[in-house]
Amino acid sequence: xxxxxxxxxxxxxxxxxxxxxxxxxxxxxxxxxxxxxxxxxxxxxxxxxxxxxxxxxxxxxxxxxxxxxxxxxxxxxxxxxxxxxxxxxxxxxxxxxxxxx
Amino acid sequence: xxxxxxxxxxxxxxxxxxxxxxxxxxxxxxxxxxxxxxxxxxxxxxxxxxxxxxxxxxxxxxxxxxxxxxxxxxxxxxxxxxxxxxxxxxxxxxxxxxxxxxxxxxxxxxxxxxxxxxxxxxxxxxxxxxxxxxxxxxxxxxxxxxxxxxxxxxxxxxxxxxxxxxxxxxxxxxxxxxxxxxxxxxxxxxx
Numbered sequence: 001x002x003x004x005x006x007x008x009x010x011x012x013x014x015x016x017x018x019x020x021x022x023x024x025x026x027x028x029x030x031x032x033x034x035x036x037x038x039x040x041x042x043x044x045x046x047x048x049x050x051x052x053x054x055x056x057x058x059x060x061x062x063x064x065x066x067x068x069x070x071x072x073x074x075x076x077x078x079x080x081x082x083x084x085x086x087x088x089x090x091x092x093x094x095x096x097x098x099x100x101x
Numbered sequence: 102x103x104x105x106x107x108x109x110x111x112x113x114x115x116x117x118x119x120x121x122x123x124x125x126x127x128x129x130x131x132x133x134x135x136x137x138x139x140x141x142x143x144x145x146x147x148x149x150x151x152x153x154x155x156x157x158x159x160x161x162x163x164x165x166x167x168x169x170x171x172x173x174x175x176x177x178x179x180x181x182x183x184x185x186x187x188x189x190x191x192x193x194x195x196x197x198x199x200x201x202x203x204x205x206x207x208x209x210x211x212x213x214x215x216x217x218x219x220x221x222x223x224x225x226x227x228x229x230x231x232x233x234x235x236x237x238x239x240x241x242x243x244x245x246x247x248x249x250x251x252x253x254x255x256x257x258x259x260x261x262x263x264x265x266x267x268x269x270x271x272x273x274x275x276x277x278x279x280x281x282x283x284x285x286x287x288x289x290x291x292x
Binding site: 003004007008011012015016018019022023026027028 | 164
């Protein structure tokens, strides 16, 4: 019984250690613009754009899958803010994104 | 040598993991729509099964047997497999974002791919030695990759074929899978 508990603890600790190191080694820089655009969207998660929630639309915009902010509840000034943000903020590769309001 | 060869043929064709044993059906139907993601999934499964089998084999024979706690076999194997899948996911995310995206939810779901646990358990219950274990844990997922590739090729063709509306998508894919299983039953008794 004690052996089993000790063995599980040791194995789990080892696996955790390996995963922790792997997490550091294989770290992928997330695109900060996704979060910023998500924050600028209304946050209703209405699904009117056809993407799963506001973060889905933000990801599509940042990954250049869309060239228009197709958010329905967005007012014109909110859309303009997103367009301006994406046009002026370079991503990790140094390029900016042009979208229409 | 001849024994190892027949072991490999048995694992790949006769006791094919998908069409004879019916393990790993979830990725078989889920990621077989595109050839490229099917091959990516197959290679990821080969990597996970090889790695997890080697670790669990040594864990069983060097830790569980000497400590006489072989009843912990199942839970330790699941722990090892889950960690290994997590590792694979990080690896693919770093080096192939496109593959990571096309595999989607099915990548973390390799954890629950029963094929992985099946191979790890099979290596123990068949009491294979190290070489036989290596051959078995390569051949089984290789059979998986082969079937996944063939099936994805058929499905790509099926998309262009005229299928009755009610049969489009998964229904015709399941019929195809059944016909493939029937065809593969012809390999029974080969070795």
